[in-house]
Amino acid sequence: MHLQRLTVIGVGLIGGSFALKLKQLGRVVDVVGYGRNTQNLEKAVELGVIDRYASSLADAVQDADLVVLAVPLASIAPIYAQIATYLKPDAIVTDVGSAKASVVEQIETQLGFKPAQFVPGHPIAGREKSGVEAVEADLYQNHRVILTPQDYTNTDAVNKVESLWQAVGAQVTRMTATYHDEVFAATSHLPHLLAFALVDMLNEHSELGNVFQYTAGGFRDFTRIASSDATMWRDIALQNASAIVKWLAAYQVELTKLSQLIEQQQGNQLYDLFADAKAARDKHIINKR
Amino acid sequence: MHLQRLTVIGVGLIGGSFALKLKQLGRVVDVVGYGRNTQNLEKAVELGVIDRYASSLADAVQDADLVVLAVPLASIAPIYAQIATYLKPDAIVTDVGSAKASVVEQIETQLGFKPAQFVPGHPIAGREKSGVEAVEADLYQNHRVILTPQDYTNTDAVNKVESLWQAVGAQVTRMTATYHDEVFAATSHLPHLLAFALVDMLNEHSELGNVFQYTAGGFRDFTRIASSDATMWRDIALQNASAIVKWLAAYQVELTKLSQLIEQQQGNQLYDLFADAKAARDKHIINKR
Numbered sequence: 001m002h003l004q005r006l007t008v009i010g011v012g013l014i015g016g017s018f019a020l021k022l023k024q025l026g027r028v029v030d031v032v033g034y035g036r037n038t039q040n041l042e043k044a045v046e047l048g049v050i051d052r053y054a055s056s057l058a059d060a061v062q063d064a065d066l067v068v069l070a071v072p073l074a075s076i077a078p079i080y081a082q083i084a085t086y087l088k089p090d091a092i093v094t095d096v097g098s099a100k101a102s103v104v105e106q107i108e109t110q111l112g113f114k115p116a117q118f119v120p121g122h123p124i125a126g127r128e129k130s131g132v133e134a135v136e137a138d139l140y141q142n143h144r145v146i147l148t149p150q151d152y153t154n155t156d157a158v159n160k161v162e163s164l165w166q167a168v169g170a171q172v173t174r175m176t177a178t179y180h181d182e183v184f185a186a187t188s189h190l191p192h193l194l195a196f197a198l199v200d201m202l203n204e205h206s207e208l209g210n211v212f213q214y215t216a217g218g219f220r221d222f223t224r225i226a227s228s229d230a231t232m233w234r235d236i237a238l239q240n241a242s243a244i245v246k247w248l249a250a251y252q253v254e255l256t257k258l259s260q261l262i263e264q265q266q267g268n269q270l271y272d273l274f275a276d277a278k279a280a281r282d283k284h285i286i287n288k289r
Numbered sequence: 290m291h292l293q294r295l296t297v298i299g300v301g302l303i304g305g306s307f308a309l310k311l312k313q314l315g316r317v318v319d320v321v322g323y324g325r326n327t328q329n330l331e332k333a334v335e336l337g338v339i340d341r342y343a344s345s346l347a348d349a350v351q352d353a354d355l356v357v358l359a360v361p362l363a364s365i366a367p368i369y370a371q372i373a374t375y376l377k378p379d380a381i382v383t384d385v386g387s388a389k390a391s392v393v394e395q396i397e398t399q400l401g402f403k404p405a406q407f408v409p410g411h412p413i414a415g416r417e418k419s420g421v422e423a424v425e426a427d428l429y430q431n432h433r434v435i436l437t438p439q440d441y442t443n444t445d446a447v448n449k450v451e452s453l454w455q456a457v458g459a460q461v462t463r464m465t466a467t468y469h470d471e472v473f474a475a476t477s478h479l480p481h482l483l484a485f486a487l488v489d490m491l492n493e494h495s496e497l498g499n500v501f502q503y504t505a506g507g508f509r510d511f512t513r514i515a516s517s518d519a520t521m522w523r524d525i526a527l528q529n530a531s532a533i534v535k536w537l538a539a540y541q542v543e544l545t546k547l548s549q550l551i552e553q554q555q556g557n558q559l560y561d562l563f564a565d566a567k568a569a570r571d572k573h574i575i576n577k578r
Contacts, residue, residue: 284501
């Protein structure tokens with residue numbers, strides 16, 4: 001698929017890397033950027049990530065074939081509502097939010113209809129760095145992108161978005177928004193919250209003094225995700241609340257079981273639990289990118 | 290301090306790296322190894338980590354000035370009890386166990402007296418690799434070693450062990466065994482258990498299918514410590530049970546608070562919690578080795 005005009009709203013690592021690679025591949029003629037920070041947009045032009053930027057949302061999406069909403073989770077639906085009347089009828093809109101059911105629901109509510117041209121998406125390619133200066137054309141190489149089309153979504157639109165993500169190197173998987181939210185609550189949102197909670201607890205329990213000085217590499221790796229952006233994670237926690245609360249509860253059950261095994265000195269069962277976890281991780285994670 | 294004879298019981302990464310560096314520095318004349326695996330001991334001789342190995346514990350500790358018990362946590366006290374009658378009266382014994390109060394207590398019980406020549410120690414220098422082939426002379430460079438002398442411990446023995454750890458590059462800190470166990474329950478044992486518990490839960494909740502395929506770099510780092518040795522962590526869980534159970538309970542309180550904030554959509558408080566955790570980690574961990 002080739003695009004005449006691609007509009008990226010929110011020109012940072014995620015949207016910028018997608019645009020840059022499509023430009024390098026010759027899949028798009030004209031890339032328009034939009035964002036609140038003019039300096040950032042100028043930098044994006046300088047880096048060749050976008051061809052030009054617009055000064056209003058209306059101008060930005062005019063004649064766009066595809067609009068990528070690469071903005072914070074809480075801004076997706078409000079921005080969609082602002083651009084809706086300026087879109088070409090066959091323009092496709094996609095997003096990159098980490099929660100899907102709530103975004104779809106908010107868009108439906110704010111638009112007042114079910115947008116067949118909207119393809120909900122989630123590229124799994126976070127980096128510690130962010131912003132347009134972190135842009136990498138090969139960011140999505142061998143990374144997954146999840147699409148969660150609704151039953152009313154135009155199949156042709158889904159196929160087009162899928163082929164563009166594949167063009168930039170991603171492995172695309174389709175699933176329901178609800179399944180997406182469960183899986184990422186368990187595998188991504190939960191570990192982030194666990195890391196934030198551990199650092200927060202150690203920081204607040206001052207009776208032990210500064211315990212961080214005694215930590216080593218294991219702690220540094222375990223808590224790396226606690227250095228993630230607080231605004232982004234507040235939004236994810238709020239938008240995927242029910243799945244997260246459910247998995248936090250399941251995890252508390254697991255911790256209670258573990259605590260009881262330790263208190264009752266159940267060496268064999270503790271060994272089995274640790275050995276099973278190690279085997280599962282060694283099997284599924286170690287040789288994985 | 291110079292040693293005529295150093296005996297290392299359990300010639301793996303931890304004990305072997307200590308011996309090798311002391312040899313390279315000319316701080317020891319004769320290094321004797323002991324272990325259950327003869328092939329491993331031969332490899333240690335070949336690598337220059339030890340000068341020779343003994344075929345019995347009695348031979349191994351004969352005329353030793355310092356004995357390092359670099360064996361699994363549960364074996365420290367039993368081995369001490371086996372070597373006690375063969376030690377020179379002024380021989381110093383030290384260990385490298387990750388829990389301290391229980392080890393001291395078991396040694397006192399098994400020996401039937403309080404050994405003034407025993408200096409409880411804990412080098413904070415784990416690696417994913419283990420075994421004599423992973424030995425590195427500079428393993429302890431800029432790493433911490435904790436010593437937890439008891440009120441009856443011979444001060445001269447503590448000073449000697451401290452100076453040897455400093456000679457191999459470590460930064461030595463003295464603290465009580467109880468404080469050690471609290472700090473490491475919170476900063477090391479707890480994160481290991483949290484990582485094991487998460488992987489175990491995802492592995493057992495098969496209703497979502499194989500969710501590991503959707504994980505990315507954040508999950509891999511968070512769970513790296515869940516690929517640790519199951520036997521070692523069973524022993525740590527059993528030996529530092531009371532401090533671990535206490536910190537698991539404190540952590541569950543933290544998770545319950547977090548879950549309530551999410552359920553009640555308390556964005557400001559969630560933001561503050563995440564931002565505080567990020568600030569604490571960025572301050573204490575990121576620029577730390």
